Amino acid sequence: MSRLLCLAVALSCTLDARAGTLPSFLRACSASDPNLSQCVEKVIAVGGGKFAKGIPELGIASLDPVHLGRVVVDNPALKLTFDDTVVTGLGGFVVNSYKIDTEKGKATLDFTANVTLKAHYDMDGQVLILPIRGNGEAKIKITNLNIVIKYDYKTVDGYWTVTGYKDSYNMDRAQFKFTNLFNGNKELADTTVKFANQNWKLIMQDIAPPAIEHIIHKCVDEVKKLFKSVSATDLLAA
Numbered sequence: 300m301s302r303l304l305c306l307a308v309a310l311s312c313t314l315d316a317r318a319g320t321l322p323s324f325l326r327a328c329s330a331s332d333p334n335l336s337q338c339v340e341k342v343i344a345v346g347g348g349k350f351a352k353g354i355p356e357l358g359i360a361s362l363d364p365v366h367l368g369r370v371v372v373d374n375p376a377l378k379l380t381f382d383d384t385v386v387t388g389l390g391g392f393v394v395n396s397y398k399i400d401t402e403k404g405k406a407t408l409d410f411t412a413n414v415t416l417k418a419h420y421d422m423d424g425q426v427l428i429l430p431i432r433g434n435g436e437a438k439i440k441i442t443n444l445n446i447v448i449k450y451d452y453k454t455v456d457g458y459w460t461v462t463g464y465k466d467s468y469n470m471d472r473a474q475f476k477f478t479n480l481f482n483g484n485k486e487l488a489d490t491t492v493k494f495a496n497q498n499w500k501l502i503m504q505d506i507a508p509p510a511i512e513h514i515i516h517k518c519v520d521e522v523k524k525l526f527k528s529v530s531a532t533d534l535l536a537a
């Protein structure tokens with residue numbers, strides 16, 4: 300490839316997503332739209348997947364995949380740590396609803412995604428009465444992870460600032476795979492994984508709070524970055 304072409308490609312990318320302007324795949328709704336919530340919901344539904352890929356020009360990191368690093372499960376009966384945790388699938392989300400109240404500075408986003416968490420795990424302890432121990436690769440598939448984020452925001456110097464948020468989540472099912480359980484004792488491992496999958500709710504009670512709160516925190520963080528670099532009037536036209 301010629302150097303000129305490389306330069307042209309690089310330049311057009313830079314011009315496409317200048318810091319401070321709304322990325323082209325997002326559209327500003329009008330604050331006076333009587334169905335503002337529906338308008339924003341549509342923008343999120345259409346552009347959210349692309350947003351999830353990250354916008355390097357605005358310093359917005361990828362949410363699909365999203366890197367969580369270390370996730371520590373806090374349970375006295377079970378020592379479990381995930382390292383190099385990566386979650387995929389958030390970008391394929393479906394918006395269930397979006398509501399915004401610009402007077403009060405409150406909004407709620409409700410969405411569902413099928414996600415997969417992969418990590419290196421280190422585990423030692425008990426699930427119910429069953430001992431479980433191992434060190435290897437973990438994979439957790441979560442079907443229909445439903446996340447609701449309610450956030451408060453206010454406009455400071457022309458930019459939206461998220462002042463706080465509350466979240467809740469739910470899921471239809473979680474399924475686990477662990478390599479090298481019990482130092483590779485296949486029979487014991489198979490029985491234990493089967494038991495874990497049958498009792499996924501119980502196990503997710505411990506894993507979900509640190510893992511899913513971490514995912515939600517990342518989502519909020521990246522949206523905060525968007526609000527920080529694109530002015531309120533560019534996000535929501537007059």
Ligand SMILES: *[C@@H]1O[C@H](CO)[C@@H](O)[C@H](O)[C@H]1NC(C)=O
Binds near residue numbers: 333334337
């Ligand atoms: C707003 O949404 C409602 C319900 O979906 C619809 O009946 C109405 O026509 C919409 N109004 C406008 C101005 O688009």
Ligand SMILES: *[C@@H]1O[C@H](CO)[C@@H](O)[C@H](O)[C@H]1NC(C)=O
Binds near residue numbers: 391411412442443
């Ligand atoms: C998740 O996957 C299930 C089946 O595997 C499918 O029925 C469902 O629609 C998917 N959910 C989303 C949000 O894509």
